[in-house]
Amino acid sequence: MNYPAYFDYNATTPVDPAVLEVMLPYFSMHFGNAASRTHVFGSKAEEAVSTARKQLARLLDADPKDVVFTSGATESINLALKGVWEANRHRGNHLITVSTEHKAVLDTCEHLAHLGAEITYLTPDSEGLIRAEQVEAAIRPDTLLVSVMVANNETGVLQPIQAIGAVAHKQGVLFHTDATQAVGKIPLSWAGSPIDLLSLSGHKFYGPKGIGALLARKSVALTAQQDGGRHERGRRSGTLNVPGIVGLGEAARLAQNLLPTEKDRIAALRNKLEAGILGQIPQATVNGSRQYRLPNTTNITFAGVDGELLLLSLNEIAVSNGSACTSATTLPSHVLKAMGLSDDLAYSSVRFSLGRFTSEEDVNTAIRHVVTVVNRLA
Template sequence: MTKNTLKLPIYLDYQATTPLDPRVLDAMMPYLTEHFGNPHSVEHSFGWRAEGAVEAARKQVASLIGASEDEIIFTSGATESNNLALKGVAFAHPPAKNHIITVKTEHECVLASARALEGMGFTVTYLDVCSDGLIDLDELASAINDKTSLVSVMAVNNEIGVSQDLGVIGALCRERGVLFHTDAAQAVGKIPLNVDEMNIDVMSISGHKIYGPKGIGAIYVRKGTSILPLLDGGGQEQGMRSGTLAPAQCVGLGKACGIAAQDMEGDEEHIRALSLKLLNAIKSKLNNVRLNGSDDCRFWGNLNLTFDGVKSDLLVADLKDIAVSTGSACSSATQKSSYVLEAIGHTREEVDASIRIGIGRMTTEEEIDYAAQHIIKCVQNLS
């Protein structure tokens, strides 16, 4: 007889955040306890020890994306990295280069940064997406003009999981002489990324989306790229991000990147298999379900589904033992309707009938079987 190991509630919200990988916690612990030194203390071994750990972590982050370690700046997370990417690049350019391009389905922190720049006199083009969630490359090409300094297009969308063709976008930006930033918070460690092969100049990274700790992230800045710091202070991180680094957090991000480099293929296979299992189980019993976003260009750890005729807030409430969401954690905090689903052409009713299911490294087959049964039952009850 097999032992029932299912533990409730089941976490299926991996885009909001991921559990800390136990290997990451092990790596962090010494830097929360005996190795507590300030990594910027240059006169004694406590400082050197912490600095050594931070620099080793920087190498692990760099190596995952094909960068060199002096191109990695630690930040508090992708929100800060995205603010620095957009504002820092915009501020570093002369007034004649006051135009940036981004996409309507970017994370709120990119869009809010872009709107803040508009308030300061910059011009911003917000590209539409097609019904599959992908941008039209011709539209991007024609939006670039003599005034454009930066194109910012996210790698994997946090609400619907579609992945943009970074290689093609990067090549276009390079050819047209504009910088290319990508918010890769949902992509790093999940899909292969290489800053040189993809001509990426600036990239945002978040620790807690890749089984690392919250409160730490990084920004990759290609050597020679002008970017103005947003924080004034002690000049740490090559002057780009003042403030004392948190060694345990840096070590955690580094370890999470190291693990991702090793486990990416296995994780991807595991996640894709579970995701397809769940999707097929649901589709086999319900005919009012649709997967949102491209079938082909996607990270399978994100299933955003519309159940026609079902109110998703009631569905999420009925799925008591299963943690899923009706949208991004940020927009659920403000109870705003999903602008991402609206951008792919959903009506208000369709937006309100959609849920996001996030599958990750720690998800088990047993959890997926349980989730499938319960989702089907609850949707049937609400239909």
């Protein structure tokens, strides 16, 4: 079977062969439970988990003790938002987020609102950016938490999280960031940052699916969302996914080593793809800031083209028109709508996201194919 060229790395990445190689023994030979410390099988598993915890912490310049392993970013976000709200309701009942956040944040906020929480949703400008001043103006005496993602999954837009976190801390408010799309793509430092909680998923940077982490500072009061064993220092119960954790650790190690050169190579390919499309399709425009964005992402609107027909016709490349978590819906992108695009323009927008295994040949194929299809449909 001839697979299309893959341009959907923001949805998921392939497991790096080196990651798979280190994982395999932990499915069979080293199959022990990391909590079973009385024999060699458990000790071997516990040692592997400890190594992976250090590898992930090293990538993010963090304390390994702040790492809580989860099943992925969605669980991490739920633990962060629900956990903070439940543990701190005596202090307040108000949370602040942004209307362009991933549904894992927005749906969790909606759940909390049904339980009585008050949520403020900030609106970005036409480039998808919010300002620290907007956050500061929204903070109230009863505000518990601000949650703003590092990088948007649809547009790649990078928010000024250092400034936002500083504003939150000045008012005594906790700051959570969904770093799912940023980890492994751009440098991030936990040490000395104003971030109190950080969510991530392994499968976004060449690790396996079903494993992620929440970084949570020891000073943060957090109510566990899963009970039954008090694993992960009492913050997340459940038998640890040792093969997945090993894979996450190796993915973090690879990312740390490859990041300096990989981000520049991928950015150059993204820029070539973008220039090739925009240069031949006059009605094509880029959505979101072109100055503050991930090196691998471009979101392009093809005005006057039927969006559904466009995606169906782009059969030589794998792309999407929004978050993989909402691709089954027929609604226009909530991210692009919040940035001021009409329904028609949002429907006719395509996200291209590149990655470690994207080649120049892939980019050439994409440019040729997109130009041919759009000109035929226009």
